[in-house]
Ligand SMILES: N=C(N)NCCCC[C@H](N)C(=O)O
């Protein structure tokens with residue numbers, strides 16, 4: 459469980475890691491070593507941190523949110539043209555309240571996207587996720603922009619994970635070449651209406667499912683909250699140009715529980731509409747995830763207090779989807 463990290467989450471300038479990301483000897487660089495130390499602290503204490511110096515331009519990150527605002531401003535009927543359905547592999551637009559977290563309706567609307575894959579590729583488990591991402595005609599160029607964004611997020615996630623692999627005491631590549639030969643990804647384009655009441659839950663308390671999440675949030679309202687050990691909810695105040703980065707369930711397991719997938723939730727108490735684009739970097743869909751031997755040896759203590767069953771990532775995801783979209787399944 460996350461320790462008490464109090465008020466502000468760590469801010470990590472990862473530029474040395476970005477510069478050296480393709481150098482197998484990156485760990486020998488003093489700048490990289492410093493970043494790795496900070497990643498280790500942040501992943502143990504909070505499971506959440508801000509990333510700056512990541513190399514993606516602030517203008518581009520902002521444009522992704524601006525265009526997403528434009529989509530959500532369209533009339534409801536227009537948005538419904540790309541409606542989410544089980545037949546579309548749970549891809550597309552979902553109205554406010556469709557998404558359930560802990561059995562309760564969330565006050566957000568969203569476009570959900572997943573990495574596309576060929577029919578049959580992931581057998582019976584993957585069947586329900588087969589389908590093509592649905593993009594609106596408006597705003598024009600949105601699809602193109604977001605596909606470019608996905609590419610940049612994939613590269614950035616891989617590079618941060620190299621740093622995290624070092625931070626856990628391994629080589630930069632403990633995850634690559636095994637469960638990351640064909641990494642899955644998720645993108646959620648989220649819109650939270652402005653409210654005039656206090657404490658309307660935009661997204662209920664949850665952990666993320668995969669390895670690493672990159673959150674691109676509006677920088678003029680604070681809504682994301684992270685739970686600390688004491689049970690207090692810590693607001694994640696936006697830092698323009700940064701990503702908020704957090705650990706998912708699969709990385710918690712792989713690290714033998716050394717790193718935490720921390721509970722978080724969203725409450726938009728602002729009267730203004732909030733947009734957030736979440737990118738989730740995951741293992742291979744079929745990966746059977748369990749603590750890596752190297753980390754079990756390095757951190758045996760953790761393993762005895764927490765025993766991790768092997769989890770197939772795709773099964774974990776599909777199970778989450780089916781509880782999240784219970785209404786969709788029942789009414790289809
Ligand atoms: N892909 C990710 N991480 N999505 C997180 C969504 C969390 C809310 C969802 N209704 C749930 O209950 O899990």
Ligand SMILES: O=C(O)CCC(=O)C(=O)O
Nearest residue numbers: 646648675682724734736
């Ligand atoms: O809106 C946010 O800031 C975070 C959303 C989130 O936690 C998620 O989609 O998993």
Ligand SMILES: [Fe+2]
Nearest residue numbers: 664665666722
């Ligand atoms: Fe989340």
